[in-house]
Structures are given as structure tokens and as C-alpha cells.
Amino acid sequence: MGGLLEGKVAIVTGAGQGVGRAVAEGLATEGAKVVVNDIGVTLTGESENPSAAEEVAAGIRDRGGEAVGNRESVSEPDTALRIVEDAIDSFGRIDLVVNNAGILRDAIFHRMAPDQWQAVIDVHLKGSFLVSRAAAQHFRQQESGAFVHMTSTAGLIGNFGQANYMAAKLGIVGLSRAIAMDMQRFGVRSNCIAPFAWSRMVSSIPTETEADKIRVAKLKQMTPEKIAPMVAFLGSDAAKGVSGQVFAVRNNEVFLMSQPRPVRSLHRGEGWTAAALAEQLPGAFGPSLTPLERSADVFSWDPV
Template sequence: MTISFKGKVAIVTGAGNGLGRSHALELAARGAKVVVNDLGGARDGTGQSSAASEEVVALIKQAGGDAISHGANVANFDEVQDMVQQAMEKWGRVDILINNAGILRDKSFTKMSLEEFQLVVDVHLMGSVNCTKAVWDIMREQNYGRIVMTTSSSGMYGNFGQSNYGAAKMAVLGLMNTLVLEGAKNNIRINALAPTAGTRMTEDLMPEDLVKLLSPESVTAGALTLCDDDAPNRMILAAGAGGYASASMFETDGTFIPARQQTPESVRAALSEISNIEHQKAPQSGVEQGEKFVGKAMAYLASKN
């Protein structure tokens, strides 16, 4: 069945270039009204220009679609609120939010200033928080919402020189995991996209031929499946160069150590059993971990009676 966004209103941040531009154009091509957000700065976050976002809006309108541009800095909640208010005044609803805006300040941790760390966290993490907060009650009241966080393999697995970026990209998964629980009763589904694409964020990190293979469009095909009425919930979808995979955080079943034996030495001795992946599971809430451990303790006590 063809995925359509007719009648839907979408906000895409960082949509002037690269992945965001691709997401915005394809959403519009499939019927969505789109807020094309872009501060218009360089990839390190410096500077500001509306040219890129206005070009995307012009392309959407030339193709018969409807869109507006907004230059909100996603790290500034007041500007984000103004962006959402303009969307509400024009179209009366917001159905989809793709948190895509980002900057890079890559350096090894020893050379990175705290300011450079904070700047990246402010855009990637707090930018996602600000935009999500600004649309959250709207989506709750209309009992519909689709939100996409943009995470990264750099956060899930690490990447040299990207402690700031990796920390922020892992943090948005923590945000997603809780919002999935809080939004469920109002039909708000939150997923995460882990893209590998040849954009201006990565253009000098990869050979030209590889950049062409890693097209933004292949990632957008994945992103839009996370925005649909039938979207999954709490999925981390990795996408790049035509490859698609899901990522999850698993926890082993683990072991139980009685109170009198709970020493560092006994934990070390049990590490192979603690790390045994045979019965690992992906918990659906933080409470599940506590329930598992309490269950093991209760089973031990019952065995002694």
C-alpha cells in the first residue's frame, strides 16, 4: 500500500540541506504540508541564512505542494515555539516532527573545550527536546503524532573525536524511550533514525564515490516509514546506501548472588554468567530491570524456605 501524507502537517528541522532537505521534499511529494526549518548556518553551527530553507520551499511549491520556511534555532525554545505557532496558525495542526538539525565540533576529548561539547549537546539533544516539547500537547490533544529522533552509530557504538556528538545522539534515545511510554495513550509514536549518508556533515570524511553511494534519499525512504499512520513504535532504524537494519539495547538474564556473598570478587567470578546472552531480552521500561532482579531474589528466598 502506498504511504501517503495527504492532510498531514510535518515539521522537519535542519531541512535546508542534506538529509533534512531530502525528508522535506519527499514528505511534500507524498502530500504533506511542510515547515522547512533551517537556521542556515555552517555545519559547525556558525552563521545564519534563510536561503537554503527558502529554496526547498520554492521547490515544494513548484511541484504543487505547500510549505513555509522558518529559521528557528532549535536550541532556542522561544524561536521553536514561534515556528510551531506559525504552523498552527496556517494549518491548524502538527502531525509529524522529524528532529534532524545538527552541527559538528569534532575533536578528541582532550582537545575539546567544554563550550564545544555544550554547543553540540544543545543542538542535538536540547534541540530535539525543545521541538518535541513545543508540539507535544498539540499531538496529545489531537490524539495523533509521529516523532522521529535522529540518533547515530557514533552514539550507540562510539566514534573517535565525537564524544560530544555521541553523547547527544545516545541521549535522544533515552528521551525516546520515556516519551514512547508517555505518548502511547494518545497515539503518539516515537522512533529513531540512525543514518549513514553522504552530506556536508560527512563530505570530507569519505571518498567522493562513497558519498554518492550514501545518498540522503536512501535514508529518507527509511525515515518516512517512521512517520506513517502504521509506523512502528520505539524502533531504532539504521539506514544507509540501501541497507536497513534495526538496533536494540538488550540485557542479559544475569545471575543472583546471595547477600553474604555480594563482594567484588564474587561478581568478578560470575562475569561469564552475567554476560551470557542466551536469554537476553530488550526491556520495554526501566521498571522491568528492577522486577527481574527482585524476582531472582524472591526465588532464592523461596528456595531456602
């Protein structure tokens, strides 16, 4: 195997199946040596297949690549460190971290229990921080490295019944940008991808209406393998000038997503009162207010 990542070492968390597996296999095809991390749990976090990581790694080796399986959790400091140590012990270095691990505990906000909130935050957001932090010391010393974090249009735009997931995924965008800014001087890059692909993360989408059924049918056409090339590019030296950005990949489409910036302003020399704001703000800002849309409302055309 050879390609854009020849000689580089990558960690992919949550790589036992779905998007993570496709990314791990795609990176190996591009020449990377891969640490396939997965604890082998269901979508909601219960134990399912403890050998998932090793099965994916074995498949990569069977095709001529180099890979090891890793079953450590991303959500605890010590185990996150061991994931990175596995890369160093197995391959001598680390060049790319792909934070993909995640679970779901969906519930309408007013019915969401604290443990449902915390479980999702711990894996997605805390896990991304811990694994990134464990790799950061190596990136700093070698003055190179790349992070690719999986966000979601559920966080960037919105979705019903996913306050925990939305908060975690939008938090990952902030984390990625902070890493990009703090580690720029060491030649380290950090970017996000919002993947559109049929996987466990989207298989729980409700199909109660005809519109939802049509949406899910379209999602099933988008395979996880479509995400891997963008991850490989962002992890390669070819993406040297790309950092702190948010992309989306939807079948054969690649998007650069906007990030919050001022869109309108009001100034009042004597300062504002609540009454003055009530009089002027709705008319001035109303046309520019962001509507309460779901991801499906914004990405409303058929994938190409």
C-alpha cells in the same frame, strides 16, 4: 502531489540541505505540507546561508507541493515554540515532527572544551526536546501525532573524537523512548532513525588511512534521498503499531537496531565482594562484553 502523508503537516528541522532537505522534499512528495526549518549555518554552527530554508520550501512549491520556510533556532524554548506555531498558523495543524537539526564540534575527549560539548548538546539533544515538547501539546489535544528523531550509529555504536555528538545522539534515543512511553495513551508515536548518507555530518570523517578513504568513498554512494521513505512511513498511519524503536537506513537496507537488555547474569546468595567479582565476573561475562568498535567496524560490508 499525493501519497502516504496526504493531508498531514510536517516539520523538518535542519532541512536546508543534506538529509533534512531530502526528507522535507520526500515528505512533500508523499502529500505532506511541510515547514522547512533551517537557520542556515555551517557544519560547525557559523552563519552561512540564511535563505536556505526558504529556498527548499520554494522548490517544493515549484513542484506543486505546499511548504513554508522557517529560520527559527531549535535550541531556545521561545524559538522552538515559534517553529510549531508556524505550522499551525500556515496549515492549521501539526502531525509529524522530524528532529534532524545538528552541528559538529569534533575533538578527542581529553581536548574537548566545554563550549564544544555544550554547543552540540544544545542543538541535537536540547533542540530535539524543545521542538518535541512544543508539538506535544497539539498532539495530546488531537490524540495523534508522530515524532521521528535522527540518531546516529556514532552514538549507538561509537566513533573517535565525538564524545559530544555520541552523547547527544544516544541521549536522543532515550528521549524518543520516553516520549513513546509517556504519550502512548494519546495515540502519539516516537521513533529514531540512524541514517547512512553522504551529508555534511559525515563529510568531516578523517581520511588519513586507506581504510578511511575506502569507507568515505562508499558513503558517497549513499544519497540522502534514501532516508526519506522511512521517515514518511514512520510518520504515516501505516506505522500505527510502531513506536519506541530505533532503525537504521543504509542505501537500500533497513535495519531494526537492538536496545539494551540483560545478556548475562551472576547470582551469589551471600552477596558480592570486590574480590569475588574479580574472581568470577571476567570469566562469566568476558565473552559477552561489548567490544570497543566503531560504526565502521560493525557495518563492515558494502552497502547494497
